Amino acid sequence: MIPAGTVNIEGTLVVPPGARGLVLFAHGSGSSRHSPRNRFVADYLNSSSVGTLLFDLLSEQEEERDAVTSEFRFDLPLLSKRLLRVIKWASQEERTQHLNIGLFGSSTGAGAALLASTLGQGVKAIVSRGGRPDAAGEALSNVVAPTLLIVGGDDELVLHLNERAAEQLPGVVDLKIIPGATHLFEEPGALEEVSRLASEWFHRYLTPSEF
Numbered sequence: 001m002i003p004a005g006t007v008n009i010e011g012t013l014v015v016p017p018g019a020r021g022l023v024l025f026a027h028g029s030g031s032s033r034h035s036p037r038n039r040f041v042a043d044y045l046n047s048s049s050v051g052t053l054l055f056d057l058l059s060e061q062e063e064e065r066d067a068v069t070s071e072f073r074f075d076l077p078l079l080s081k082r083l084l085r086v087i088k089w090a091s092q093e094e095r096t097q098h099l100n101i102g103l104f105g106s107s108t109g110a111g112a113a114l115l116a117s118t119l120g121q122g123v124k125a126i127v128s129r130g131g132r133p134d135a136a137g138e139a140l141s142n143v144v145a146p147t148l149l150i151v152g153g154d155d156e157l158v159l160h161l162n163e164r165a166a167e168q169l170p171g172v173v174d175l176k177i178i179p180g181a182t183h184l185f186e187e188p189g190a191l192e193e194v195s196r197l198a199s200e201w202f203h204r205y206l207t208p209s210e211f
Contacts, residue, residue: 002055002085002086002089003085003089005081005082005085007061009055009056009057009058009082009086010055010056011053011054011055011056011086012053012054012055013051013052013053013093013095013096014042014046014051014052014053015051015095015096015099016046016047016049016050016051017049018049019049019050019051019099020049020050020099020203020206020207021050021051021099021100021101021102021124021202021203021206021207022050022051022052022053022090022096022099022100022101022102022206023042023045023050023051023052023053023101023102023103023104023127023198023202023206024052024053024055024083024086024087024090024101024102024103024104025038025041025042025052025053025054025055025103025104025105025106025109026057026079026083026103026104026105026106026109026110026112026113026116027054027056027057027106027107027109035054035106037106037129037184037185037191038054038104038106039054040191040195041104041129041191041194041195041198042054044192044195044196044198044199045195045198045199045202048199048203050199050202050203050206051096051099053086053090053096055086057079057082057083057109057112058082076108076111076112076115076135076136076137077115079108079109079112080112080113080115080116080119081116081119083103083112083113083116084116084119084120087101087116087120087122087123088120091122099206100124100125100205100206100207101122101123101124101206102123102124102125102126102127102202102205102206103116103117103123103125103126103127103145104126104127104128104129104198105126105127105128105129105131106128106129106130106131107130107131107132108131108132108135109131110126110128110129110130110131110132110133110135111131111132111133111134111135111136112135112136113126113128113131114126114128114133114136114139114140114143114147115135115136115137115139117143117144117145118136118139118142118143118144123145124145124146124205124206125145125146125147125148125201125202125204125205125206126143126145126146126147126148127147127148127150127197127198127201127202128147128148128149128150128162129150129185129194129198130150130151130152130155130158130183130184130185131149131151131158131162132158132161133149133161133162133165133169134161134164134165140165140168140169141168141169141170142170143169143170143171144170144171145171145205146171146172146173146201146204146205147169147171147172147173147174148173148174148176148197148198148201149162149165149166149173149174149175149176150176150178150194150197150198151175151176151177151178152177152178152180152181152182152183152185152187152190153177153178153179153180153181154180154181154182155181155182155183158183159177162175163175174201176197178190178193178194181193
């Protein structure tokens with residue numbers, strides 16, 4: 001359990017031997033830490049010596065309420081503040097306090113990750129998978145963490161939104177398009193390519209210089 005203000009949220013932490021960074025996953029609307037796509041990426045990162053923390057941005061009670069009302073899943077200020085709480089926890093946790101922190105966001109979770117990076121310190125890199133960076137609004141112009149935007153070539157609306165976001169982000173940014181992939185990257189090899197790109201990005205910006 002991870003304390004996040006007035007609630008506690010569930011999380012799964014994996015720190016492989018010799019971990020060269022820690023990636024926190026911010027899932028999208030209606031998803032959870034059990035997302036098979038995020039777990040696939042997390043397993044890939046673990047195999048490349050990067051720690052991961054998969055967690056729920058909402059408490060169990062909030063999840064139950066949101067399933068009926070959908071009132072929390074698009075509340076970016078709430079989600080980004082929860083994410084900041086988790087970042088703080090990870091920076092103080094004995095197993096992870098020595099690791100640089102990156103964020104991996106999908107769908108609206110990418111917007112929450114970008115927004116959170118502007119509200120606190122400590123985020124060294126961000127990767128967005130099929131994300132909605134536009135959800136971060138005007139905060140995009142304040143993002144300084146190196147950001148990788150990964151979008152499916154056949155996910156036309158989200159691709160357009162990411163192209164616009166790439167123009168607004170002031171720091172290091174790269175947009176990678178996976179040909180033939182749709183929003184959930186269910187096509188053969190698509191998620192493997194997402195994982196490879198994310199791993200390379202996090203190794204580049206999370207790995208301490210002494211490695």
